[in-house]
Amino acid sequence: MGGPDKETLTGSFTAEKNAKIFVAGHRGLVGSAVVRKLLQIGFTNIVLRTHQELDLTRQSDVEAFFAQEKPQFVILSAAKVGGIHANNTYPADFISINLQIQTNVIDAAYRNGVKKLLFLGSSCIYPKFAPQPITEDALLTGPLEPTNEWYAVAKIAGIKMCQAYRLQYGWDAISAMPTNLYGPNDNFHPENSHVLPALIRRFHEAKVSGAKEVVVWGTGSPLREFLHVDDLADAVVFLMEKYSGLSHVNVGSRKEVTIKELAELVKEVVGFEGDLVWDSTKPDGTPRKLMDSSKLAELGWVPKISLRDGLVDTYKWTTRGEQFYEGPVETV
Amino acid sequence: MGGPDKETLTGSFTAEKNAKIFVAGHRGLVGSAVVRKLLQIGFTNIVLRTHQELDLTRQSDVEAFFAQEKPQFVILSAAKVGGIHANNTYPADFISINLQIQTNVIDAAYRNGVKKLLFLGSSCIYPKFAPQPITEDALLTGPLEPTNEWYAVAKIAGIKMCQAYRLQYGWDAISAMPTNLYGPNDNFHPENSHVLPALIRRFHEAKVSGAKEVVVWGTGSPLREFLHVDDLADAVVFLMEKYSGLSHVNVGSRKEVTIKELAELVKEVVGFEGDLVWDSTKPDGTPRKLMDSSKLAELGWVPKISLRDGLVDTYKWYLENVKL
Numbered sequence: 001m002g003g004p005d006k007e008t009l010t011g012s013f014t015a016e017k018n019a020k021i022f023v024a025g026h027r028g029l030v031g032s033a034v035v036r037k038l039l040q041i042g043f044t045n046i047v048l049r050t051h052q053e054l055d056l057t058r059q060s061d062v063e064a065f066f067a068q069e070k071p072q073f074v075i076l077s078a079a080k081v082g083g084i085h086a087n088n089t090y091p092a093d094f095i096s097i098n099l100q101i102q103t104n105v106i107d108a109a110y111r112n113g114v115k116k117l118l119f120l121g122s123s124c125i126y127p128k129f130a131p132q133p134i135t136e137d138a139l140l141t142g143p144l145e146p147t148n149e150w151y152a153v154a155k156i157a158g159i160k161m162c163q164a165y166r167l168q169y170g171w172d173a174i175s176a177m178p179t180n181l182y183g184p185n186d187n188f189h190p191e192n193s194h195v196l197p198a199l200i201r202r203f204h205e206a207k208v209s210g211a212k213e214v215v216v217w218g219t220g221s222p223l224r225e226f227l228h229v230d231d232l233a234d235a236v237v238f239l240m241e242k243y244s245g246l247s248h249v250n251v252g253s254r255k256e257v258t259i260k261e262l263a264e265l266v267k268e269v270v271g272f273e274g275d276l277v278w279d280s281t282k283p284d285g286t287p288r289k290l291m292d293s294s295k296l297a298e299l300g301w302v303p304k305i306s307l308r309d310g311l312v313d314t315y316k317w318t319t320r321g322e323q324f325y326e327g328p329v330e331t332v
Numbered sequence: 333m334g335g336p337d338k339e340t341l342t343g344s345f346t347a348e349k350n351a352k353i354f355v356a357g358h359r360g361l362v363g364s365a366v367v368r369k370l371l372q373i374g375f376t377n378i379v380l381r382t383h384q385e386l387d388l389t390r391q392s393d394v395e396a397f398f399a400q401e402k403p404q405f406v407i408l409s410a411a412k413v414g415g416i417h418a419n420n421t422y423p424a425d426f427i428s429i430n431l432q433i434q435t436n437v438i439d440a441a442y443r444n445g446v447k448k449l450l451f452l453g454s455s456c457i458y459p460k461f462a463p464q465p466i467t468e469d470a471l472l473t474g475p476l477e478p479t480n481e482w483y484a485v486a487k488i489a490g491i492k493m494c495q496a497y498r499l500q501y502g503w504d505a506i507s508a509m510p511t512n513l514y515g516p517n518d519n520f521h522p523e524n525s526h527v528l529p530a531l532i533r534r535f536h537e538a539k540v541s542g543a544k545e546v547v548v549w550g551t552g553s554p555l556r557e558f559l560h561v562d563d564l565a566d567a568v569v570f571l572m573e574k575y576s577g578l579s580h581v582n583v584g585s586r587k588e589v590t591i592k593e594l595a596e597l598v599k600e601v602v603g604f605e606g607d608l609v610w611d612s613t614k615p616d617g618t619p620r621k622l623m624d625s626s627k628l629a630e631l632g633w634v635p636k637i638s639l640r641d642g643l644v645d646t647y648k649w650y651l652e653n654v655k656l
Contacts, residue, residue: 058391092497094496096435099431099493103435107428141474143473149492153492157486157489160482161427167423168423
């Protein structure tokens with residue numbers, strides 16, 4: 001399938017701190033973490049556009065933006081995201097908006113001389129019944145999870161676009177697939193947030209209201225993997241610096257916890273002193289979901305933020321204001 | 333996953349012969365056959381645009397076109413297509429151009445009041461090792477054939493877009509996946525055409541040049557299925573009339589032939605009197621490739637053009653149209 005997998009040291013990403021970098025989706029969980037990391041490293045020329053300023057689903061607007069700005073690097077972390085309910089209710093939005101964003105940005109980036117682009121996906125690209133831990137090779141080997149197949153198909157197309165542009169043009173486009181992320185700017189919405197932020201919110205509200213207990217669904221036995229989004233941002237920089245291969249790359253923490261261990265840790269970090277009760281009549285969900293991140297580990301990257309430290313950091317961030325953050329306001 | 337699979341009679345497609353129909357890709361193998369069929373049925377308001385007149389990869393142009401023309405129906409048979417060599421050399425074109433065409437047309441069609449859209453794909457959407465005959469359920473159950481995965485991923489995304497628009501908006505978008513097609517306007521290029529047109533060309537050139545023999549690669553034993561593109565066009569009209577379901581629909585002839593039977597038939601139709609020789613040192617390719625078209629058969633559609641009749645028709649077209 002074209003040239004060999006070039007996993008060579010490119011080493012030019014962090015060399016020039018005034019290189020112009022476009023971070024698409026900078027207000028989201030991932031994009032905001034990437035911006036934080038780039039600023040921390042010392043980059044001085046980070047180009048950002050809100051949705052109102054630049055609608056990435058508009059081909060001509062994206063082309064005009066790239067023609068004018070001509071960034072050297074692009075981190076494509078803009079996407080239409082949501083939980084199970086949103087995916088089920090707005091399948092057309094989830095597939096078409098993501099396809100449009102990806103096709104517009106990847107193509108315009110290539111045509112306007114971007115040196116390197118990193119595309120971010122999600123572990124939901126993998127088959128529902130992929131053997132655990134999930135390796136990069138599992139892609140397209142079996143049926144997707146129906147509840148997010150619209151989003152997953154779009155993300156898979158994005159990975160394939162990056163590969164195709166590398167093969168046809170020799171252009172440096174790479175893809176990173178993170179595991180379950182958490183951290184600042186996550187979605188803490190009471191109804192549609194993921195399990196980790198949901199637990200933080202619930203234990204906090206129980207502490208504040210003096211509730212006797214918090215009831216969590218299931219037995220607590222399913223195994224999950226979590227990665228603090230600042231670790232992901234660190235991996236993004238690492239991959240931009242060191243990876244120019246054809247294959248997408250899994251980015252996980254390689255550390256599993258049971259939902260029970262997670263809930264107990266969140267309870268402790270939040271400081272809720274009531275009871276944690278398990279409603280084992282409710283469903284558990286997938287028994288195990290763990291990415292195989294050995295490809296990234298072999299390249300030399302390791303995560304730095306333990307789950308405990310990450311939860312402390314995240315809880316601190318959530319409670320700095322009066323209310324829980326429920327995601328940026330979307331006008332799409 | 334949203335509403336039930338509504339396989340009901342819609343029956344409004346052929347009712348008004350002056351309904352405005354946009355056939356995207358009308359100069360290709362499939363699009364030209366669809367136009368022929370629509371004219372034959374008596375439609376009087378078929379809107380066509382060449383690539384120069386309307387570049388379907390341009391979002392604003394497609395939106396402006398739909399806003400102005402407001403067709404009632406759309407047959408989306410425009411695509412960037414090609415053989416193994418082209419797919420391998422231009423993978424970015426094959427995935428991005430097809431994604432752009434599909435995303436632009438499907439979205440603009442929905443937003444401009446199109447009543448029904450039919451999206452055309454290809455049997456290459458299915459896993460390389462899908463059990464034969466290949467049912468619609470085989471989609472995304474295994475790895476794709478690497479040589480055309482870029483095109484296949486784009487086509488799969490098109491099917492999923494049609495399903496997603498149906499689920500979110502209740503909009504009538506359907507997808508049809510044809511088997512190997514042949515007929516007028518096919519590609520007869522000596523290097524990159526598919527097996528059937530390649531055989532027509534080679535036997536014809538051997539006849540004209542008085543060659544002693546034609547050598548064909550392999551043993552001739554692999555099984556294949558072919559459908560004349562006029563039959564596909566007939567199925568397109570049938571599906572537009574009668575099908576409003578969530579699932580894509582396979583369109584095959586349900587008739588298998590060995591490559592040997594095909595070659596012998598082409599030799600006979602073309603009238604080459606030399607020898608047909610098999611070079612069995614060369615590879616055969618996939619042992620069998622057959623679509624399961626029972627879903628379409630249960631809806632009540634059958635193909636009408638036998639392979640022999642189809643080859644006669646195609647050879648006649650070849651003689652009249654292909655410059656040697």
